[in-house]
Amino acid sequence: MSSRFFGQYLLEKGRITSQQLLDALECQKSITLPIGTMALERGILTVEQIKQVLQHQRQTNQRFGEIAMTLGYLTKLQLDELLDQQETTHRVRLGDALVSKGHITLEALEKELREYNKESERVASETSSPFSNVAHKQIVKTFTDLMLMMFTRFAKQDVIIERCETGKEKVRLFRWVISQKIAGQDGEFNCLLSVPPKVMLQMASTMLDENVSIADELTLDASKEFVNIANGNACAKLSEDGVNLKMMPPEVYETTIKPYPLRYQDMVCVHLAAPDAKLEVAFEF
């Protein structure tokens, strides 16, 4: 569960060049089984059904699985299982592709995979998940985990999850709200970080690497970037699981001057606590 995909990890470590990554991704595509083929092998779809899905795909540019579900050929559960299986073999196959193309040795690949998995385990152990009964669990958990990581690893502040609740009335909204719209295949949602002034100044101080004491334009900009980085890392993480999201630029609201306009009924609020302050991450679906 690293917040980077394996190829980006190798690129940043200088183990491969961008050209080698592109080369391997191309090769990987040729050996990653398409969802349709996997479904055919398991007897879930017929050749005729696959042809119909592909015909729709040419017209709509939607993903194969989405169209198959719309046409009633696949259930959500079946699609999730197929995607899971595709994902499980995906990372190994990028490594295979790099080795077969001669861009990395098998020994080096094993070492890098070990370190990558170790990093992933470290990330997983730093996050927690009291989200068992929450709707949109995967999104809520991932975005909250990555926000916590920004506080604990980057800002060196201990922030913990107190509880997770659903419902508009559970959201407290502190003085500052940084909101970011995230769009996905199933619609869009807003991810909010709501903090008191003290936390806002701490976030800005971290980003600017200097002691910030007033909420001026630069402080607001720094806080938005703090949220943007956390959410971007969450999107990157979710893309590893086949969830593709796109972020819009974040916006900041001072709720004492202008109330934050809650837009949707379906809300999840994760209450967080720093040693000397409360804060919250909320989601409007």
Next chain:
Amino acid sequence: MSDGRKVSVLAVDDSKTMLAMIAAQLRGSDFEVIATASSGPEAVEKYLQHKPQLVLLDIVMPEVSGIDTLEQLLTRDNRACIVMVSSAGTEETVESCLRKGAKSFLQKPLQKDGMLALLRNVCQEAGVEL
């Protein structure tokens, strides 16, 4: 660079904070931010004006995205050496940027050592003298 000059950098990000962070992280290195831009159109203008050896280009920006800006810069100068910078380093995004001609991809938050190592690699591959 071998004669003591630094690699000139145009940093593009709609966040002033990120521009300040990039400049701070490159301080004392082989790289120097000679110009900044806070939008895609400004990036194209500054690029043509300063002809930097390297561009660090944010992806999520209002109005014109970093990916569109990448294409616009490469249309004007197909030898432009551009490294994309984003917090959302998804496989799809990284691949799309590299395919469109970016030289590499940096994921935020930027870590100084990793960032400098990646930029040095990019310069070596692109023939920019360090």
